[in-house]
Structure formats: structure tokens, C-alpha cells
Amino acid sequence: MATRPVSNPLALAVLACLWERPMYPYEITTTLRERGKEDSIRLNFGSLYSVIQQLVKKDLIEVERTEREGNRPERIVYAITPAGRQETDAWLRELIAQPVKEYPAFETGLSLLAMLPPPDAARLLQQRLARLDADLTEREALAAGDVVSRLPELFVVELTYRIAMLKAERDYVAQLAGRIERRELGGFGLWAQLHDQLAQGRSHQELAAELAPVLTAGDDPQPDEGAAPGEGHRPAP
Amino acid sequence: MATRPVSNPLALAVLACLWERPMYPYEITTTLRERGKEDSIRLNFGSLYSVIQQLVKKDLIEVERTEREGNRPERIVYAITPAGRQETDAWLRELIAQPVKEYPAFETGLSLLAMLPPPDAARLLQQRLARLDADLTEREALAAGDVVSRLPELFVVELTYRIAMLKAERDYVAQLAGRIERRELGGFGLWAQLHDQLAQGRSHQELAAELAPVLTAGDDPQPDEGAAPGEGHRPAP
DNA sequence: CTCCGGATACTCGCCCCAGAGTATTTGCGA
DNA sequence: TCGCAAATACTCTGGGGCGAGTATCCGGAG
Secondary structure (H helix, E strand, C coil): CCCCCCCCHHHHHHHHHHHHCCECHHHHHHHHHHCCHHHCCCCCHHHHHHHHHHHHHCCCEEEEEEECCCCCCCEEEEEECHHHHHHHHHHHHHHHHCCCCCCCHHHHHHHCHHHCCHHHHHHHHHHHHHHHHHHHHHHHHHHHCHHHHCCCHHHHHHHHHHHHHHHHHHHHHHHHHHHHHCCCCCCHHHHHHHHHHHHCCCCHHHHHHHHHHHHCCCCCCCHHHCCCCCCCCCCCC | CCCCCCCCHHHHHHHHHHHHCCECHHHHHHHHHHCCHHHCCCCCHHHHHHHHHHHHHCCCEEEEEEECCCCCCCEEEEEECHHHHHHHHHHHHHHHHCCCCCCCHHHHHHHCHHHCCHHHHHHHHHHHHHHHHHHHHHHHHHHHCHHHHCCCHHHHHHHHHHHHHHHHHHHHHHHHHHHHHCCCCCCHHHHHHHHHHHHCCCCHHHHHHHHHHHHCCCCCCCHHHCCCCCCCCCCCC
């Protein structure tokens, strides 16, 4: 099959819990929360119960029994099936071994950066930088903190991974913001000019038409068509 | 408002196209593809047309005219409204300035790494490493290639960003795989032991119960409860 | 002349998911 | 002992997204 029988990653978390022992749904949420998994796996009630239904339908888990404690609502206890164990194993291996294409929001934003005036872009990137730094120091404190640092590293790899990625993003953003502020980024001239003219009231449509030859560089290389952009890093006087 | 009136990032791409000039839907897809945006923004027909309906309903875009060329199906040409321009601007600024919590698949995988036997984990990480390297060299070639390198840097920031992030992930994975192979990762002893016993047929449930005290370290610090894990990096003899 | 493949331009329907809502119960302070 | 907030354990609903399908037209090969 091309994709997983149940695609929501929460399903994997459910399988992982039941891998250890039978549980009822609410217990699964609290277990995941206790172990601090809820910020590497998106967890909410709505999805949980529907994901459990899907898992049952695919015979990856099954109802083990129902129990009731006092007058609380009935609990339905689920257990993993052999097929479920197999699926858990295969899915997890795939997640680790196979990078998948994702679409982070910031990448989307960057791909449209030219729409913002250069000074604004620089300022907004500085804001992001500050927020990334705050997040980073918070997570580093967590990692160094009493509770976590006493835990074997194995159980906090997702935290160290996230820290590593945050650092990389931080560095990239800092460098990009700096190069925009110093007017060094390739294309700065055109960029500044575009927004000058927009500010002076020229129509988007006209300006877009002028820019069109510069930014058409799709994935099919047609080297004969290349006009000379003749664009330098020279700051505008 | 807490969130954007139309949440799908594809809507932003549509607005960005119409920001330049009126277009019909199919033209939007081809434009985005030509500019190489389709691998920083998820693009498919199903979503495109529904997103356009949503944008119309929210008065961010409107029908400008319908035209027909030869006997081809009718084209509905859309134009951005003033509210649409404002939304585009605000949304883009938010994307740049405000980091948002995301749930990358690999982080999910890492958070469950302990379920795999250590040697398998190391091997799978090496596979990921190889694939990341392949992806990385491909993208670096693209960035250095004829077409792209002639393009002002401004218009390929999303590519350099992705390269930076791929490098960071690459480094993290390489380091992690290495430390597992050399049995250095904190918790290696417990980890190897757990899988030895599983292999010898002990029940998941028993073993999970034994491990429970070690891995309960939620976000509420209860320093009095800490049992001494007494776990070292010593490789199993 | 005719066939076929690819481009053009959208439509449909199912599955899925998220957030808000519900009803009970226990603990705890006043 | 009275209330009130937090915890327990789900249910419901509606919209959104995605893949697969549809229909037409043009151009070139044979």
C-alpha cells in the first residue's frame, strides 16, 4: 500500500501506548501527557476518538473489555492486535528512515518575501529571531532542568532534535536579516526599487510585468532564453 | 481574530498571484509551478478550487469577468479586492515574524525511538542520513545550477533556507546514529536490556511496568519523587 | 484523414479532523 | 455542609482537503 492504513500520527501514539498494555482512551491521553509526548505529537480529543474508531475498523486494535469505576462514565479498554504490533513497527521504521516532504509555514513565507518592503522584511525577521531565541532558551533550560537532565538521553531525543533545528533556523534568520539590513542580499536593488515605485502609486500590474522576465526560472532549464539581469549588490545611493 | 479567515496556505499563494494581476484558476497553478513555488507550498487542484470559493465568500477576491478562448471551457478570471490585499500583507507578516508550532514526522518518530531495538535504530538512522545527503546534494546542485544561480538571491531564499535546515538535520542524525553505534547514548544500557528481554519472550506489559518509574518525567516537576536511575554509559559487556 | 496523447480547465464525493460542547464526580476551601 | 472549580470521560457537528475522475480541444505522427 502506498500509505499507512490510518494516516494520522496520533494513531501511532495510540498504538505505542497499547504496545505496552491495554488502556482506555482517556488513559491514553494522560499517559502521553505525562511522558511529555504531547508536544511532538498533536493531541486532541476529537481526533483521538475518531482515530481509535479507524484503528478498530482496520483490526489494528480491539475492544478488550469495558469497565466502570464508581459512577463514572463507562470505560472502554482497548488492546493492540498482532497486526497492530506489526503496523506500529513498520510505521515507526518508515518515519525514522524516510525523510518526507513537509511544508513549514516559514518556508511559505520566505517564498513570498519579495512582497514586503525590504525594511519591513528585516524588522519582521528580527522579531522572529527574538522569539526563536526565547523559545530556544526555554527549551535549553528544560533540557538542563532537574527533571529532564536526570532522564536517560534516549527518552529526550525529540527535545534535543528540536533544539538543534531551532538553532539552525535561528542562525539562518539572523544571517538573512543582517544581509538585508546591510543591503547585501542579491537582488536588493530591484527589490527596493519595486517597493519605491509601488509607494509612488505605480500599479502592481505594470511592475509585475517588468519583473516577469527576471523571476521566471522554472524547473525546465532553457539556457537560450536567459536575458542578462545585470543585477549587482550595489546599495542604492 | 485568532486565526486567518482562510487557513490553507495555498490561499496565500493565490492571493499573492492575484496581487500582481487578475488570473483564472488554472493560470494560477501554472504560474506557481513556473516560479518553482510548488515545493514550498502544497498545490493540488482539489484544494485550489475550494480555497478560491472560500476567498470569494470572505470577499478577499472577486470574479472580474469570464472569458472563453475558442471552444475551451469557460475561464473565470478573479481579481483581488482591497480587503484581500490587506489580508495578504497581514498574513505574510505573521508568517515571517511569528514562529508556529509544527509537528514534523521525524520528531514523532524520534519520540518513540525506544520501541525499536538499538541496532535497528542505528541502521535506520544511517538510511535517513544517506537520503538526506542525496536530497542535499541535489538541492545544492540546483542552487549552484545555471538557472537558479543567475536569479537574484532574494527569489530563492526558500531554497537556501531549506538547505540550511537539511544540513542541520543531517548533522543531528549523523551524530545520533554514531552515538548509538558506539553505545554512548544515555540510557543505552536499559534500552539494550529491554529489547534483549523482549527477544527472550518476556511480556511487553511486565517490562513496561518496570520501566515506568524511569520514564515518568512530565512537565510538572516533583523533585521528591525522583528515584535514582543510576544509569551509566557503560557498554554492556 | 485519423488517431492518440497531452494540455486545458474544472468537478465530485468521501474521509478526516478539530474544536466546542456535555454530563458527571471528586476534592477542597470557606 | 455548601458550593465551585478541576478532573473524568466522552460526543457531535460541520467544514475542509485531497485524490480521483471528467470532458473538451489542439497538434503532430503515420
